[in-house]
Amino acid sequence: MQETSKKIAVVILNWNGKKFLEKFLPSVIQYNSDFAEIIIADNASSDDSVAFLQNQYPNIRIIQNKKNFGFAGGYNEALKHVNTPYYLLLNSDIEVSPNWLEPLLQLMELDEKIAVCQPKLLSYYDKTAFEYAGAAGGFIDSLGYPFCRGRIFNNLEKDEHQYDQNCEIFWATGAAMMVRSDVYNTLGGLDKDFFAHMEEIDFCWRVKNKGYKVFYCAQSVAYHVGGGTLPKSSSRKTYLNFRNNFTLLYKNLPSNEIFKVFALRLILDGVAALKFLAGGNPAEFFAVTRAHFSFYRHFFKIRKKRKLCKPQMKLFQWYKGSIVFDHYVKKIQKFSELPIEKFR
Secondary structure, eight states, rough: OOOOOOOEEEEEEEOOHHHHHHHHHHHHTTOOOOOOOOEEEEEEOSSSHHHHHHHHTSSSSEEEOOSSHHHHHHHHHEEEEEEOEEEEETTTEEEEOOHHHHHHHHHHHHHHHHHEEEEEEESSSSSTTBBTTTTTOEEEETTSSSTTTTTTTTTOOSSTTOSSSOOOOOOTTTEEEEEHHHHHHHTTSGGGGGOSSSSHHHHHHHHHHTOOOOOEEEEEEEEOOOOHHHHHHHHHHHHHHHHHHHHOOOHSSSSHHHHHHHHHHHHHHHHHHHHHHHHHHHHHHHHHHHHHHHHHHTTTHHHHHHHHHHOOOSSSSSOSSSSSHHHSSSSOOGGGGOOOOGBB
């Protein structure tokens, strides 16, 4: 493991993303701070990403994974070779802004119980709007559907400074997630079996199960392209989202919530699958079906992970309502319109 005196390792995971490195790495370098080191973790890219970095940025450290381990496994492998008090996991398709690192570090050092935090995440293509992947911090409803301050399903709010206060959240986006390295390593990092999608929600839930906090930092701003590896319409993405959502729920839900949540989710996932089929998307229909069978096939392995997670009976920053009902039936479009008394 390479020794360093830096406090933060800004680690960008790359897989065939030369075009993103060309476009966005300059902003990360320009707005870097003396207390941070920039590292590229390459997931066995088949393009000329590594050669490009070696030629254009010879002073940047590159960690080369032996194969494409996915998002979760890729970071786990790379971070074995990083020795700093904090890791900052940063997507390659993000443009950072001036003074983005200092507020994150200041927030984390205010309270040793804050184990994870994220910046305000805005859209690269519309810098007045929040971005889907994390917006102003993530939450989850009583049936396991994730949403954000600034984003409910596909409805994205404009940033009108309505979320300019730091606050505790349920999950932080993996697109730009700062985490205490000791907590990351104690928990075994991200769950590599997720491969990609929702691994950060699972990780943050496990962080909370250990008594730590997850925070949103409004003074730090980043701009995200999104969908850099898999497009939003990808059946592969649908499969991963449905499979991983069931996995994180079973790993982390309190025992008294499991039966109710899974009974209702089986119905709702069935409705979603049939809606895909009726809409002329058989690939999406089969993606949902495959996701469920994958969960059942690996049930006993997931059950062992649940025992290690030791889920807590009390949930914090959990939305007791149904975001599906509130959004599609009650027509709630904004996070601020949700009844505050339903958060616990």
